[in-house]
Amino acid sequence: MATSTKTRAKKSSAGTVSVKRFDGKSVRRPPAIAFLMKQHREVEDLFDKFENAEEDQEKTELVDQICLALAVHAKLEEELFYQTAEESIEEPDLVDEAYVEHATAKDLIAQLEGMTVGDQYYDAKVTVLGEYIAHHVEEEETELFPQAIRAKMELTELGQKLEARSEQLKQELGDPDSAATKSKIKAEAGAGAHL
Numbered sequence: 001m002a003t004s005t006k007t008r009a010k011k012s013s014a015g016t017v018s019v020k021r022f023d024g025k026s027v028r029r030p031p032a033i034a035f036l037m038k039q040h041r042e043v044e045d046l047f048d049k050f051e052n053a054e055e056d057q058e059k060t061e062l063v064d065q066i067c068l069a070l071a072v073h074a075k076l077e078e079e080l081f082y083q084t085a086e087e088s089i090e091e092p093d094l095v096d097e098a099y100v101e102h103a104t105a106k107d108l109i110a111q112l113e114g115m116t117v118g119d120q121y122y123d124a125k126v127t128v129l130g131e132y133i134a135h136h137v138e139e140e141e142t143e144l145f146p147q148a149i150r151a152k153m154e155l156t157e158l159g160q161k162l163e164a165r166s167e168q169l170k171q172e173l174g175d176p177d178s179a180a181t182k183s184k185i186k187a188e189a190g191a192g193a194h195l
């Protein structure tokens with residue numbers, strides 16, 4: 001009996017990847033979910049760095065990185081994850097809410113892309129965007145992602161697809177310091193702001 005329990009436990013974690021959850025706890029998740037969660041942690045790190053940054057140059061670079069990371073992540077989820085999730089999970093309304101939250105975040109990103117550090121409300125907008133993203137991420141990690149796992153969505157091959165598309169999008173949107181990139185991210189953000 002002991003052996004079969006052990007085998008089952010081993011089986012249930014097979015094919016999963018270790019990743020940190022929004023509350024810092026280490027968990028194991030299927031590759032696609034782990035990949036999206038890893039990107040959540042990366043953008044949270046950037047917001048933390050912004051909160052501690054003092055120099056204008058550093059703040060500008062961090063906001064460029066935040067806007068690029070969020071533009072890539074939102075597009076990835078919308079292109080490759082949300083639609084299938086909407087067709088599979090118990091509460092498809094969660095996906096509608098996620099689209100609306102993306103649209104609101106994109107609106108703030110578009111505003112930030114048109115601003116310069118030192119402008120009135122610049123720091124406040126970054127802080128509000130960070131809080132907003134934290135709320136969205138927590139909902140994804142506690143509701144949407146668990147439902148996708150329970151619905152037995154295909155999350156292994158999707159992990160590879162997300163990784164490949166993420167690299168492509170980073171290249172498409174380019175170097176976060178270039179002016180051309182800023183306008184592309186702004187256009188991308190604007191495109192989603194009117195959902």
Ligand SMILES: [Fe+2]
Binds near residue numbers: 074077098102136140
């Ligand atoms: Fe999202």
Ligand SMILES: [Fe+2]
Binds near residue numbers: 073137
């Ligand atoms: Fe996400």
